[in-house]
Amino acid sequence: MRGSGQIVNRRRMIAGAGAAVLGTLLPGGAGAGRATDNALLPKLTDGRHWRIGYAETMPYGNYAGTLASIVKGLDALSWLNGAARMPYDAGQTDSQALWRWLSAHDLGPRIRFVADGWYGGLDQAPAEPILQRLESGGDIDLMIVMGTIAGRKLAVDRHSVPTLVFSTTNAVAAGIVAAAEQSGRDHVWAHVDPQRYYRQLRIFHETFGFRRLGIAYENSPAGRAIASIADIEAMAGQLGYELVARHVQAPAGPDDQERYYADLAAAWSDLAQRVDAMYITFGRWSLDRFPALVRVFQERGIPTFSQLGPEEVAQGALMSVARGDFDGIGQFGASVIARLANGERLADMRQIYFDTPTIAWNLAVASRMGYRPAMSALLAADNIYTSLRAVP
Numbered sequence: 310m311r312g313s314g315q316i317v318n319r320r321r322m323i324a325g326a327g328a329a330v331l332g333t334l335l336p337g338g339a340g341a342g343r344a345t346d347n348a349l350l351p352k353l354t355d356g357r358h359w360r361i362g363y364a365e366t367m368p369y370g371n372y373a374g375t376l377a378s379i380v381k382g383l384d385a386l387s388w389l390n391g392a393a394r395m396p397y398d399a400g401q402t403d404s405q406a407l408w409r410w411l412s413a414h415d416l417g418p419r420i421r422f423v424a425d426g427w428y429g430g431l432d433q434a435p436a437e438p439i440l441q442r443l444e445s446g447g448d449i450d451l452m453i454v455m456g457t458i459a460g461r462k463l464a465v466d467r468h469s470v471p472t473l474v475f476s477t478t479n480a481v482a483a484g485i486v487a488a489a490e491q492s493g494r495d496h497v498w499a500h501v502d503p504q505r506y507y508r509q510l511r512i513f514h515e516t517f518g519f520r521r522l523g524i525a526y527e528n529s530p531a532g533r534a535i536a537s538i539a540d541i542e543a544m545a546g547q548l549g550y551e552l553v554a555r556h557v558q559a560p561a562g563p564d565d566q567e568r569y570y571a572d573l574a575a576a577w578s579d580l581a582q583r584v585d586a587m588y589i590t591f592g593r594w595s596l597d598r599f600p601a602l603v604r605v606f607q608e609r610g611i612p613t614f615s616q617l618g619p620e621e622v623a624q625g626a627l628m629s630v631a632r633g634d635f636d637g638i639g640q641f642g643a644s645v646i647a648r649l650a651n652g653e654r655l656a657d658m659r660q661i662y663f664d665t666p667t668i669a670w671n672l673a674v675a676s677r678m679g680y681r682p683a684m685s686a687l688l689a690a691d692n693i694y695t696s697l698r699a700v701p
Contacts, residue, residue, distance in 0.1 A: 348647075348648060348651060348653075349386050349643075349644050349647040349648065349651075350386060350387055350647070351386075351387055351388055351419055351647075351650070351651075352651045352652075358418055358419050358420060358421050359419065359420050359421070359450045359451055359646075359650055360421045360423050360426070360448060360449055360450045360451070361420060361421065361422050361423060361426065361449070361450070361451045361452075361453060362423050362426030362427070362428070362439075362449040362451070362452045362453070363376065363404070363408055363422075363426060363427050363428065363452070363453045363454075363455075364427075364428040364429070364431055364436075364439060364452060364453075364454050364455070364459050364463055365404060365428070365429050365430075365431065365454070365455040365456055365459055366430075366431050366432045366455060366456025366457065366458040366459040367429070367430060367431075367432045367456070368402040368403060368404070368429065369402055369455070369456070369476070369620075370400050370401065370402050370618075370620055371455075371476045371618065371632075371635075372402075372404055372455035372456065372475075372476055373397065373401050373402055373403060373404040373407060374397075374399070374400075374401075374634075374635040375455065375475050375476055375635050375638055375639065375642065376404055376407060376408075376453065376455070377395060377397040377407060377635070377639070378634075378635035378636055378638060378639020378640070378642075379453065379639045379642040379643050379646070380392045380395060380411065380639075380643075381395075381636070381639055381643075382639040382640040382641075382642060382643025382644070383420065383643045383646060383647070385640070385643070386643055386644070386647050388417070388419050388420055388643070388646070388647060388650070389416040389417045389419060389420045390416060390417050391414060391415075391416050391417075392416070394414075395407065395410060395411070396410050399634075404427070404429070404455075405427055405429060408422060408426075408427040409424075409427075412424040412426075412427075419650075423448065423449055426448075426449055431456070431458055431459040431462055431463075432456075432458050432459075432593060433560070433562055433563065436459075436462035436463055439462075439463060440462075440463070440465070440467050440468060443463075443467075443468035443470045444467055444468045446468070446469070446470065449470055450470065450471070451470065451471045451472075451473070451646065451649070452470055452471070452472045452473070453473050453475070453642075454472055454473065454474045454475070455474075455475050455476050456476055456477065457477040457478050457479075457480075457483050457485075457534065457535045457591075458531075458535065459474075460474035460477050460480065460483065460485045460499060461483055461484065461485060461531065461534075464485045464486075464497045464499070466494070468496075469495075469496045470496060471496050471497075471498070471649055471655055472496060472497050472498070473498050473499070473642065473645060473646070473655075474486075474497070474498070474499035474500070475499070475500045475638070475642060476500070477499060477500070478506075478534070478535055478536065478537045478591055478616070479506075479534060479537040479539070479540065480499035480500070480501050480660075481501065481503075482533070482534040482537060482539055482540075483531075483534035483535065484534065485497070485499045486498070486499045486501065486660065489501045489503045489660060489661055490659070490660065490661065491656060491657065491658070491659075491660065492655060492656055492658075492660060493656065494655070494656055495654055495655060495656045496655060497655065498645060498655040498656075498658055498660060499660055500638065500641070500642065500660060500662060501660040501661050501662075502661065502662065502663045503661065504663065505663065506537050506540040506541065506544070506616070507540060507543075507544055508630065508666070509588075509614065509616065509629075509630050510540075510541065510544040510548070510588065510614075511544070511548070512630065512668065513586065513588065513612075513614040513628070514544075514548045514550065516612075516628070516686065517585075517586050517612050519550055519584075519585045519586035519612075520549075520550055520551060520585060521550065521551045521553050521583065521584045521585050521586070522541075522545070522550050522551070522552055522553065522584060522585075522586050522587070522588055523553050523554075523555075523580035523581075523583065523584035523586070523587040523588065523611075524536070524538075524541060524552060524553070524554050524555075524587075524588050524590055525554070525555045525556070525557050525573065525576045525577060525580065525590070525592075526538060526554070526556065526557070526590050526592075527556065527557060527558055527559045528556040532559060535590075535591050536590035536591055536616070537590075537616075538590075541588065541590075553580060553583050553584050555576035555577075555579060555580055556576075557569065557572045557573050557576050557592075558572065559593050560593055566593075569593060569594075570594065570598060570602070573592065573594065573602060574602055574605075577602060577603075577605055577606070578605050581605045581606050581608075581609045581611055582609070584611065585611065586611060586612050586613075586614070587606050587611055587612070587613045587614070588613075588614050588616065589603070589613055589614065589615050589616060589617070589621065589626055590616045591616055591617055596620060596621070596624050599621055599624040599625060599626075600624050600625045600697070603621075603624070603625040603626060604625065607625065607674055607677045607678055608677075610678045610679060610680070611678075612627050612628070612678070612680065613625075613626045613627045613628075613674075614626065614627065614628055614629060615628075615629040616629075617629070618630070618631065618632070618669070619631045619669040619692045622669040622670065622671045622674075622692065622694055623671070623694050625671065625674060625697060626671065626674070627670070627671055627674045627675060627678070627680075628668060628669060628670050628671070629668070629669045630666040630667070630668060630669070631666060631667050631668065631669040631690075631691045631692045632664065632666055637662070637664040638662060638664065641662045645658055667689055667690060667691035667692075668686065668689055668690045668691070669690060669691065669692035669693070669694070670682055670686070670687065670690050670692070670693050670694070671693075671694040671695075671697070672693060672694065672695050673694065673695055673696050673697040674697065677697070
């Protein structure tokens with residue numbers, strides 16, 4: 310069992326039944342499997358090693374999980390060794406502790422994780438010190454970047470250090486890459502899943518058949534990109550629901566956070582009176598504040614879907630789409646690094662990858678709303694939560 314109130318991961322127990330149910334809602338097949346191409350095996354013969362740095366938007370389980378799985382993928386491809394000893398626990402959000410271990414251990418002659426090359430908090434911290442370091446071209450050969458905000462700040466033309474961006478909402482809409490298929494720049498690459506939010510909204514609409522969907526986001530080019538508003542608007546046209554939007558200015562810094570929480574609470578309270586479903590887009594709240602914020606929808610019986618993922622379902626959203634593990638994206642990311650190190654151009658590399666997701670439910674939220682999910686939906690779920698945090 311992992312985490313308070315969560316039923317143990319059910320993938321191994323009901324994989325067959327879950328896949329059958331999800332088959333009616335999700336496109337079949339993942340975008341890539343385990344690579345066995347000889348082009349991915351090390352070809353370096355001159356003793357060179359790749360010095361890797363890392364940056365992330367904020368602490369988040371997807372970031373740490375993706376990083377750990379990339380390391381495992383590189384181990385499987387013989388680019389490093391010892392990944393099995395890595396101190397990573399499923400669900401952990403602390404990538405810095407993982408980085409400290411990686412940089413302190415000898416994992417072979419080909420790859421080094423730069424000890425002072427970890428950067429966090431780019432949702433509010435300036436990127437200038439990192440950009441100056443990359444411009445100098447001195448001690449980092451490759452940057453692994455996690456999140457839309459960090460990607461927008463670092464995947465720029467001020468430097469030429471190869472930059473791989475993962476875990477964005479929409480890398481194309483955010484301007485990180487020029488297109489889904491290829492990045493358009495020699496030093497930038499980003500993982501892209503063009504159908505991710507289409508799948509989310511289709512599942513949500515198939516489940517509840519809502520007519521008025523609420524969303525709240527910052528109405529700026531960056532805010533619209535982070536929330537993938539273009540995809541949400543496109544699906545409104547396809548599925549025939551009305552979007553009811555409220556705009557909330559993102560916090561300018563730590564001193565502006567409480568203003569943001571007050572504005573967000575007001576926006577959500579207003580939407581709870583006007584919509585019959587709520588799509589909770591990516592925001593700047595901490596998870597410990599989320600239960601109090603989302604309670605307004607529970608009390609009015611409004612179903613909520615978290616764009617972010619199961620972390621918010623554990624804290625009070627009704628449902629989301631879960632990723633069973635990070636093995637697939639880790640293998641995909643490791644293959645990109647291997648091809649780059651063997652001399653291929655990032656601009657020519659495939660960026661699209663998706664693995665078949667499953668649904669996360671919070672049954673305590675459903676009970677509070679007076680809603681009973683269908684047994685078929687529960688069979689398709691990989692993460693089920695059964696408790697709610699007490700809210701003062």
